[in-house]
Amino acid sequence: PLSRNIALHLTRALALLVVRTLCFLVIGRFSDVLENTLRQLNSVDFLFVDGHHEKHATINYFKMARPFLSEKNIVLFDDIKWSKGMMEAWEEIARSTEAYDLGPLGICLDVSNKY
Numbered sequence: 001p002l003s004r005n006i007a008l009h010l011t012r013a014l015a016l017l018v019v020r021t022l023c024f025l026v027i028g029r030f031s032d033v034l035e036n037t038l039r040q041l042n043s044v045d046f047l048f049v050d051g052h053h054e055k056h057a058t059i060n061y062f063k064m065a066r067p068f069l070s071e072k073n074i075v076l077f078d079d080i081k082w083s084k085g086m087m088e089a090w091e092e093i094a095r096s097t098e099a100y101d102l103g104p105l106g107i108c109l110d111v112s113n114k115y
Contacts, residue, residue, distance in 0.1 A: 029052070030061050031052070034065070043070045044069050045074070046076070049075065053086050058089040058090075059092055062075070076106070076107050077093070077106040080101065080104065090106050097109075097111045
């Protein structure tokens with residue numbers, strides 16, 4: 001078990017290193033930071049949307065991000081069942097791409113720029 005604990009600790013440390021190397025974390029209001037961040041990054045492989053839980057805002061942020069998504073991308077939405085508006089936003093987004101309802105989460109794969 002000591003070697004297992006060491007292996008677990010090293011695995012966690014390696015995972016954290018990978019995340020810090022490959023991920024770009026931005027904290028702020030979507031309306032304040034999303035557009036500039038997308039322009040800075042130019043290409044996004046993975047986008048996790050968790051915040052402004054309103055129908056029109058969620059749809060608009062998705063539309064804003066689409067042109068910046070890489071060819072093979074994943075977009076993950078949290079709280080898709082938070083409210084009636086969020087459920088409606090998710091339904092609209094899901095109709096436009098390959099999408100999966102995972103309960104509280106919604107995932108879009110290989111989002112094309114056709115919307």
